[in-house]
Amino acid sequence: MKILALVTDAFGSQYGIAQYNRDFLSALTSMNGETSIVVLTRAGNPNQETPPARIQWKGAYKSKWRYVLATLYTFLTEKNFDLIFCGHLHLAPLAAFLSTLTNVPFWLQLYGVDAWDNRSILRRWAAKKASLVIAISRYTRRQFLAWSGVSPEKVRILPCTVDERFQPGPKPDYLLERYRLAGKKVLLTVSRLSSRENYKGQDQMIHLLPELLRKYPNLVYIIAGDGDDRPRLEKLAREKTLDGSVRFIGQVKESELPDVYRMADLFVMPSTGEGFGITFLEAACCKIPVIGGKTDGSMDALREGRIGKVVDPGNPEELARAIEDSLNSRGPSQEEVEIFSRGRFSHHVTELVKRLGQC
Amino acid sequence: MCGVVALYAYHYAALEVEREELRQIRDAMSSRGPDGAGEWYSTDRKVGLGHRRLAIIDLSERARQPMANLDGTVLVSFDGEIYNYRELRAGLEKRGRVFKSQSDTEVLLHLYEEKGEAMLSDLRGMFAFALWDGQKKKMLLARDPYGIKPLYYADDGWTLRAASQVKALLRSEKVSRLPEPAGIVGFFLMGSIPEPYTLYQEIRQVPAGSFVWVNELGPSAPKKYFSIAEVFTQGERDGLGIDVRQALLDSVRHHFVSDVPVGLFLSSGIDSGALAALAREAGFKNLKTVTLTFDEFEGEERDEAPLAEEVARLYGTRHSTARISRDEFQRELQKFMEAMDQPSIDGLNTYFVSRAAREQGLKVVLSGLGGDELFGGYPSFQELPRMVRALAVPSGIPFLGDAFRHVSGLFRARGLHPKFSGLLKYGGTYGGAYFLKRGLFMPWELESVLDRQTAREGLARLGLLKRFDEALTPEPSTPFGCVAVLESSFYLRNQLLRDADWAGMAHSLEIRTPLVDAFLLKRLAGRLQKGEGKKLLAESVEPALPEPVIQRAKTGFSVPMEKWLEAGDEGSRPWARRWACRVMENQKGISKELVSV
Secondary structure: OEEEEEOOOEOEOOOHHHHHHHHHHHHHHOOOOOOEEEEEEOOOOOOOOOOOOOEEEEEEOOOHHHHHHHHHHHHHHHOOOOEEEEOOHHHHHHHHHHHHHHOOOEEEEEOOHHHOOOOOHHHHHHHHHOOEEEEOOHHHHHHHHHHHOOOHHHEEEOOOOOOOOOOOOOOOHHHHHHOOOOOOEEEEEEOOOOHHHOOOOHHHHHHHHHHHHHHOOOEEEEEEOOOOOHHHHHHHHHHOOOOOOEEEEEOOOHHHHHHHHHOOOEEEEOOOOOOOOHHHHHHHHOOOOEEEEOOOOHHHHOHHHOOOEEEOOOOHHHHHHHHHHHHOOOOOOHHHHHOOOHHHHHHHHHHHHHHHHHO | OOEEEEEEOOOOOOOOOOHHHHHHHHHOOOOOOEOEEEEEEOOOOOEEEEEEEOOOOOOOHHHOOOEEOOOOOEEEEEEEEEOOHHHHHHHHHHOOOOOOOOOHHHHHHHHHHHHHHHHHHHOOEEEEEEEEEOOOOEEEEEEOOOOOOOOEEEEOOOOEEEEOOHHHHOOOOOOOOOEOHHHHHHHHHHOEOOOOOOOEOOEEEOOOOEEEEEEOOEEOOOEEOOOHHHHHHHHHHOOOOOOHHHHHHHHHHHHOOOOOOEEEEOOOOHHHHHHHHHHHHOOOOOOEEEEEEEHHHOOOOOOOHHHHHHHHHHHOOEEEEEEEOHHHHHHHHHHHHHHOOOOEOOOHHHHHHHHHHHHOOOOEEEOOOOHHHHHOOOOHHHHHHHHHHHHHHHHHOOOHHHHHHHHHHOOHHHOOOHHHHHHHHHOOOHHHHHHHHHOOOOHHHHHHOEOHHHHHHHHHHHOHHHHHHHHOOOOOOOHHHHHHHHHHHHHHHHHHHHHHHHHHHOOOOEEEOOOOOHHHHHHHHHHHOOOOOHHHHHOOOOOOOOHHHHHOOOOOOOOOHHHHOOOOOOOOOOHHHHHHHHHHHOOOOOOOOOEOO
């Protein structure tokens, strides 16, 4: 099977979508039979990561038009593709165009907010052309169905999986030392700090912290991640005179990420805009108690409260109660987290490809 | 009649099925099945089946549901009746199969083991079921050919929930209430919601004559195993030498299969009168018959009672007449609205006559429903072919239909009927002409009752004309065939049969329809297309129906709605439109912002 993968980012990139695409493409290559994949991305640093065998990364094209031209060129020169994997709704018109022209089935992947509300006629047309649409969570699926008019049976779900390097372990001394956290109770949020994604819930946490500190003076709230929204959040923390209790540690190195989770006593992200929320699972795999919102895709990552507590992000009392209850809890059971294992993920990918063959 | 529930947490990440949730859905249907309740869960708790029972065939505990096969690998929760179960059972026993009950449900299990989904074509009856195949880890949802029995399913991407009623599914907090524009628009266009849509985005109907497989990836697209259009096109090629009388007697005999007494809704029309005669001829004596009439009709031609009583005397039935007043209607209105599962502008007559039948101690009744669709009793059988012939050429001219609509729209304020504007746009095809005939609101009127976004989105998703064309594929070559297919696939299916189900269910009454029977249709399809009409039915019974019954203009069971509905703000609208608005106001979870009635 020969697959053309049109994605925004995968290799040489960080955060949820890139990770999901890497996991997905790897799962495709591990299916029975020869599978080769040609990938074109919009972002990513080729020097940072080499894709696995049988995946050919044609490069990252930041310019939209260059990306389109590169795709057309690849499609014409490589030939005989059996499937087009379209890793973002924004790229769907291009994939739909190729699919319509050549009758090659196309698989549309949906993640979060981008797929929740879309009035573009072009994207709506493209979505309807997809042979199979895969949403990352039930919430994303529901929101997509509400505007797209695509037949519901065509829209299936493939949740994130977690890398095996996220395992329970002791608090890492080097990080406790680096961030001066010895003897502290650590609350943690890991996310991109983008002004377009300022729904992650750090605001609610900063607003809530003074009250929490009255009861737990040794609390520290660590905000990991970077982006253009960071100055606003830093300002908010300063205004609340929380300079010492809210710490922005910036972008975390991929290799250190499991330890960053392990240094926390509680992972909390009362977000209202998660497609799924892979970070919940990463924290849970490290046996850190987790708290998330119940109005978005977080409900899937937290299995409706089985993996962590789910709260109404707009209700500070509920959030405060959940934090107090979770601070000294033992963290989620590994059996629950195992549901999202790589084995299950890969098996599901194989089954979905089989269904695509029947469409 | 029973209530079916099935929960299947098919996705690997889905949480196990909760007993509490299953029971909430199941027991919301207690009036469908007051005689018992059952449930079953798989050992991994990923599957749960539930059932509310109205005991009609094999009243013993051995016939309880959900019912398992001998080794417990196949289970079914079933609503309806398999009228040919004795023949099917005899065949299965010959092939060495051992039965533990006398119920028709057990036949389903054995037949599935032998033939899988192919068994559906062997079943004569009305049915909807959820069957769990534990070895294949797959669930089969299926409905009878005409769609007499309902089956709805809500798929959230992890778990599939199926039930006999939409309102039962809504008892689960996990089923989304997000509105479905196609369902809302469909209701205002047709007076009932065209399947597979419902008022809710997440809830769909298993289409009539179709089945859905659900595996670890979720439900697949519904697959058809029966098409009325195909039967009519096949019928054209088949011989016409069929004995209509014998075919009708055969259907009536099959519809009497029951371990409790069977009654009959009797009106002053040919359909139910013919059923009374055929029942007597088939040897079913002392039939209880029930007629509904209204104070407002007393002394008028619309009063069903006098002629129905004459028919009852002629065929020796034990007859009773229920009389409904306006006060009674007002008192019952709230209960009626609550019982209505999906919005409909009809159903009131069936609701009251079912109540009367139940008060007579009946659990099962026959209804003449479907006679008009089968024998061409509606005026549409004459009007539609005329309209299509006259308008086929002008409506084929590009843009003329739209231009005519806009120009004639200027005169609407002077009392021109809104449908007149659609004549050239729709009148040239059978689908379009049918819409003009049966439509409640025209598409360009929707914004007077709905917000613009919902109206536009709903129209685009519903694609009503395309649905008419799909129903007419393959297209019968006779005008009769075309109209019969449309009437059977839309008005009968989405309105009359659906109403008969919930309105009967509200009083724990099973309504059987011997004239809505795929086996009967297959036998008669060729002959029917000669267009002999109701005469064919009337002439099939002995002794003959009274002449006034045969000559009587088609009225159906009419209801004095015009007099009952007090004129309010929409006083200038015809009653059906006012009633539609009131019905929609009573739908749970549909925001007033969407529906601006």
